[in-house]
Amino acid sequence: MNLKQLSEHLGLSQTTVSRALNGYPEVSESTRKRVQLAAAEGNYRPNLRAMSLATGKAMTIGHVIPVADQHDVVNPIFAEFVAGASQVYKQHGYELTLTIAETRNEESIYRSIAARGAVDGVIVHSPKRTEPRLALLREIGLPFVVHGRVSESDTPYNWIDMNNRRAFKQATQLLIDLGHTDIALINGDESLNFAWLRRLGFEDAMRENKLPIKKALMASADLTETFGYQTASALLKCSDCPTAFLASSYVVALGIRRAIGQAGLQMGKDISVIIHDDELSYFDNDGAIPQFTATRSSVREAGILAADMLLKQIDDPTLFPQNTLLESHLTMGLSTGPAKRA
Amino acid sequence: MNLKQLSEHLGLSQTTVSRALNGYPEVSESTRKRVQLAAAEGNYRPNLRAMSLATGKAMTIGHVIPVADQHDVVNPIFAEFVAGASQVYKQHGYELTLTIAETRNEESIYRSIAARGAVDGVIVHSPKRTEPRLALLREIGLPFVVHGRVSESDTPYNWIDMNNRRAFKQATQLLIDLGHTDIALINGDESLNFAWLRRLGFEDAMRENKLPIKKALMASADLTETFGYQTASALLKCSDCPTAFLASSYVVALGIRRAIGQAGLQMGKDISVIIHDDELSYFDNDGAIPQFTATRSSVREAGILAADMLLKQIDDPTLFPQNTLLESHLTMGLSTGPAKRA
DNA sequence: GTGAAAGCGCTAACAA
DNA sequence: TTGTTAGCGCTTTCAC
Numbered sequence: 001m002n003l004k005q006l007s008e009h010l011g012l013s014q015t016t017v018s019r020a021l022n023g024y025p026e027v028s029e030s031t032r033k034r035v036q037l038a039a040a041e042g043n044y045r046p047n048l049r050a051m052s053l054a055t056g057k058a059m060t061i062g063h064v065i066p067v068a069d070q071h072d073v074v075n076p077i078f079a080e081f082v083a084g085a086s087q088v089y090k091q092h093g094y095e096l097t098l099t100i101a102e103t104r105n106e107e108s109i110y111r112s113i114a115a116r117g118a119v120d121g122v123i124v125h126s127p128k129r130t131e132p133r134l135a136l137l138r139e140i141g142l143p144f145v146v147h148g149r150v151s152e153s154d155t156p157y158n159w160i161d162m163n164n165r166r167a168f169k170q171a172t173q174l175l176i177d178l179g180h181t182d183i184a185l186i187n188g189d190e191s192l193n194f195a196w197l198r199r200l201g202f203e204d205a206m207r208e209n210k211l212p213i214k215k216a217l218m219a220s221a222d223l224t225e226t227f228g229y230q231t232a233s234a235l236l237k238c239s240d241c242p243t244a245f246l247a248s249s250y251v252v253a254l255g256i257r258r259a260i261g262q263a264g265l266q267m268g269k270d271i272s273v274i275i276h277d278d279e280l281s282y283f284d285n286d287g288a289i290p291q292f293t294a295t296r297s298s299v300r301e302a303g304i305l306a307a308d309m310l311l312k313q314i315d316d317p318t319l320f321p322q323n324t325l326l327e328s329h330l331t332m333g334l335s336t337g338p339a340k341r342a
Numbered sequence: 343m344n345l346k347q348l349s350e351h352l353g354l355s356q357t358t359v360s361r362a363l364n365g366y367p368e369v370s371e372s373t374r375k376r377v378q379l380a381a382a383e384g385n386y387r388p389n390l391r392a393m394s395l396a397t398g399k400a401m402t403i404g405h406v407i408p409v410a411d412q413h414d415v416v417n418p419i420f421a422e423f424v425a426g427a428s429q430v431y432k433q434h435g436y437e438l439t440l441t442i443a444e445t446r447n448e449e450s451i452y453r454s455i456a457a458r459g460a461v462d463g464v465i466v467h468s469p470k471r472t473e474p475r476l477a478l479l480r481e482i483g484l485p486f487v488v489h490g491r492v493s494e495s496d497t498p499y500n501w502i503d504m505n506n507r508r509a510f511k512q513a514t515q516l517l518i519d520l521g522h523t524d525i526a527l528i529n530g531d532e533s534l535n536f537a538w539l540r541r542l543g544f545e546d547a548m549r550e551n552k553l554p555i556k557k558a559l560m561a562s563a564d565l566t567e568t569f570g571y572q573t574a575s576a577l578l579k580c581s582d583c584p585t586a587f588l589a590s591s592y593v594v595a596l597g598i599r600r601a602i603g604q605a606g607l608q609m610g611k612d613i614s615v616i617i618h619d620d621e622l623s624y625f626d627n628d629g630a631i632p633q634f635t636a637t638r639s640s641v642r643e644a645g646i647l648a649a650d651m652l653l654k655q656i657d658d659p660t661l662f663p664q665n666t667l668l669e670s671h672l673t674m675g676l677s678t679g680p681a682k683r684a
Numbered sequence: 685g686t687g688a689a690a691g692c693g694c695t696a697a698c699a700a
Numbered sequence: 701t702t703g704t705t706a707g708c709g710c711t712t713t714c715a716c
Contacts, residue, residue: 001457002709013687018711028685045457049395050709053692058391060439067425075423076418083409083416086442096458097402097439100428115343115387117693118437344693355703370701394691395708453697459709 001042010038021046025291048095052117055118060095061085062119064110066103068125069224077278077299078125080145081192084303085123092311094120107136114140121310123147129193143317145310147302151193156321160306160312162278162298164194167328168201171274175244176209180272182217184235184242186228186252190220198248198276217242228255236263246274280330302326343384352380363388390437394459402437403427403652404461406452408445408468409562416442419620419641420467423489426645427465434653436462449478456482463652465489471535480525485659487652489644493535498663500655502648504640506536509670510588512545513616517586518551524559526577526584526592528570532562540590540618559584572595578605586614605658620670644668 009015012031020027020035027035038044052058063085065078086096101109110133111120121143124133130152137144137338138155146159175183185202188195199218206213216238219231228247235242236259247253253275260267267273278299309322349359354373362369362377369377369444380386394400397593403437405427407420428438441461443451452475455461463485466475472494479486480497488501517525527544541560548555558580561573577584578601589595595617602609609615621642 003711004709014710015688015712019686022711026685031685043453043457045454047395047459047709049391049400049459050692051711053389053391053694054709054711057690065425074418074421076416076421079416079418081422082440083407083442085439088439095439096441097437098428099432099438100425111385112387115385117389117391179571223698319486346693356694357704358702361702366693368701373701385699391694393695395710396693396706397693627701 001044002047003044006035006039006042006044009042012303032221047268058118058120059093060097061089061120061124062097062099063123064101064106064113064125066100066106067100068103075126076172080299081125081303081306084300084305085307086303086306088311089302094311106133110142111135114142116241121145121314123306123310127193128191129196143310144264145313145314145322147306148194149197149323151196156265158320158322160302160309160324160326162194162302162326162328162330164197165201165204167276168198169204170201171246171276172202172205173209175246175272175274176205176210176211178244178272180244181211182214182240182242183246184217184232185219185246185247185248186231186256187218187220188223195248202246214240216240219315223249223252225251225255225258229258230250230255230258232256236260236265241270244274247273247275250275250277276328298326298328343386345386348377348381348384348386351384352377361623379471384668394587398464400460401435402439402442402461403431403649404439404455405457406441406443406448406467408443408448410445410683415436417468422641423467423645423648425650426642428645430646430649430653436653448475452484453482456484462656463487465648465652469535470533471538471598472653485652485655486575487648487655487664489648490536491539491665493538496675500651500662500664501642502651502666502668504644504668504670506539506670507546509618510540510675511546512543513588513618514544515551517588517614517616518547518553520586520614523553523555524582524584524590525586526559526574527561527588528573528598529560529590530565535592537562544588556582558582565591565594567600568592570594571600572597574598574601575604578607584613585614589615591618592617592619615668618670640668640670 003014003017007014010017010034012251015029016027017035020032021039026106048059052060063082064334065074067074082096082098089096099109099113112123119142119266122137124137124144124146127133127150131146131150134146134150134153134155134157144158146157147161148158149159149161152170157342172183183206187199190196190199199220217235219227221227221272228251231254232245245256247256253273256273257267260271260273265271304325305326309324312319313322345356345359349356351680352359354377358369358373359377362374364380390401394402405424407416409416424438424440431438441451441455450462455464461484464479466473466479466486466488467490469475469488469490469492471492473488473492474587476488476492476495476497476499486500487498489503490566491501491503492499509532514525527541529541532538532541541562545555559577561569563569569595574587574597588600589598598615602613602615645666647666651666655664656663
């Protein structure tokens with residue numbers, strides 16, 4: 001059932017029917033009622049393509065998920081974020097298209113998205129410390145919101161981010177309060193800004209407590225179990241072993257746990273570990289450990305807020321720039337304990 | 343830059359330009375070259391909406407991800423699957439739109455997707471044991487591929503699935519071979535077909551070995567850490583304790599591990615646990631344990647195959663029904679060991 | 685308060 | 701080999 005059929009069926013013009021359905025004021029209430037009824041009965045839904053062609057609005061938001069290489073696993077954070085955003089889009093009649101972008105040909109992907117008229121705006125995921133995408137999108141003229149921030153940017157942009165720096169400062173302070181001085185930071189790829197900020201937070205706390213920042217105790221790479229395992233294994237063998245680990249995701253923490261077990265140590269007793277994870281954490285608190293909070297998925301909330309921000313921006317471009325900093329309330333300790341060297 | 347501008351710029355008709363770009367044979371090679379060059383220079387990309395309006399094809403595939411309730415976490419499996427599928431779509435010039443559907447209003451979501459002309463086909467995720475969606479989609483006339491199978495369906499449909507039944511039979515057999523007779527199955531929600539099939543696989547092995555199937559040792563619910571913990575805790579206190587656990591996801595296994603630890607037992611020594619997970623598993627093999635295989639994300643491969651199947655179907659509806667059964671090669675033992683009762 | 689007509693950017697008969 | 705024309709389903713001036 002399309003508009004033409006519906007209008008013929010009603011003995012009205014397409015114009016009137018369209019107006020009635022879209023809430024234009026110049027339609028009499030009686031016809032509006034009639035039209036709405038018939039539309040519901042006939043299960044009429046306006047054709048999105050036609051609508052978007054006529055209005056010039058795509059009624060679609062694009063999410064571009066970067067994947068470093070073909071075989072990289074997709075960060076489950078995106079799923080939660082997208083779930084939140086999609087909720088908002090649905091409310092406003094928008095669709096959500098997903099593009100997986102290998103980082104190499106990102107530029108052409110954004111350009112093609114824009115040129116194809118496929119979206120009214122995009123959410124930019126996984127920003128690096130410095131982001132060529134910002135300039136690119138500005139040049140193209142596509143509204144966007146960054147999920148995360150960009151440390152080195154001289155021009156304003158819309159963003160929503162967790163307070164990674166503060167969370168890691170807190171976590172580090174917690175370990176210091178427990179008496180630790182040799183704390184290992186097993187961090188994500190520090191060319192990605194979230195990891196960079198986490199590192200800064202870690203260093204903030206160390207510096208404030210006049211503790212030395214030892215490069216040897218800091219590692220940065222893709223957050224995999226293997227990375228956690230290998231790094232922790234090596235660190236547990238060194239002469240200057242850490243007494244505590246700060247893990248930048250629960251996946252990496254699994255590896256750390258494995259290494260600790262293999263070294264014949266007990267987590268939470270011989271070695272302390274604090275895990276930070278903004279995603280819904282699958283870990284419950286084992287009991288004896290401090291834990292900041294553990295709400296369900298603040299990432300989903302971030303998705304909701306980002307989508308909202310983007311739609312507002314599209315609606316009214318003068319609302320610029322917007323941004324929101326969420327407290328990273330999922331920072332939690334899986335296991336902490338007295339400082340002790342292996 | 344749109345077709346009109348491009349054609350004017352070239353002094354050709356829109357038709358010719360369109361034909362040249364779309365590879366129609368009746369265009370002379372020389373003009374085709376010229377057109378292609380100009381298009382590349384002008385950074386011309388055909389407007390998807392217009393194209394789809396003109397052809398009646400949406401050039402878009404929809405993925406509908408069901409989420410049981412608002413606060414449910416999104417299964418990370420979807421992210422991997424979608425990543426695989428998106429790869430295929432890109433190759434064929436298709437877009438991918440994502441819809442998160444609360445299970446309550448699924449029907450209206452599918453109907454509205456179809457009526458809006460937004461997609462040429464859909465991938466159906468998380469099929470239940472019996473699926474009203476199949477009939478619905480058939481009625482609507484929307485091509486679809488089910489990611490998973492439906493046990494109770496009397497009409498054919500396209501599907502791609504992992505061999506869950508076989509995997510669980512194997513895993514169970516492995517435990518039986520190690521001497522276990524009281525094996526607990528911590529399974530997903532058995533109204534979902536994947537969980538149902540896993541249970542059948544478990545029962546297959548038990549029956550073949552003439553072992554009793556004890557209802558008390560089988561649990562079924564959403565695969566959360568908490569579910570694993572609570573169920574395992576309870577089971578470890580009963581008079582008729584299991585000596586082994588078969589966990590239907592690594593998340594649930596984390597809970598089981600916690601319960602085992604709290605009971606003062608050692609995993610892999612006092613109690614055996616086998617984890618099945620089709621997603622990329624974050625666990626490495628701890629060493630002493632049998633492990634079927636551990637390739638990276640067979641789920642992504644499933645996504646690729648499903649997308650391929652759907653596009654083929656759209657292209658040629660006579661290719662019906664298609665299906666593929668993938669061996670669930672990520673079944674792996676995190677820890678198995680001698681049978682012993684707590 | 686309602687309708688006729690043009691047009692969004694493309695494709696696809698049909699003509700030439 | 702190329703061009704003319706109509707039309708996909710909607711919105712939106714403009715006229716009544």
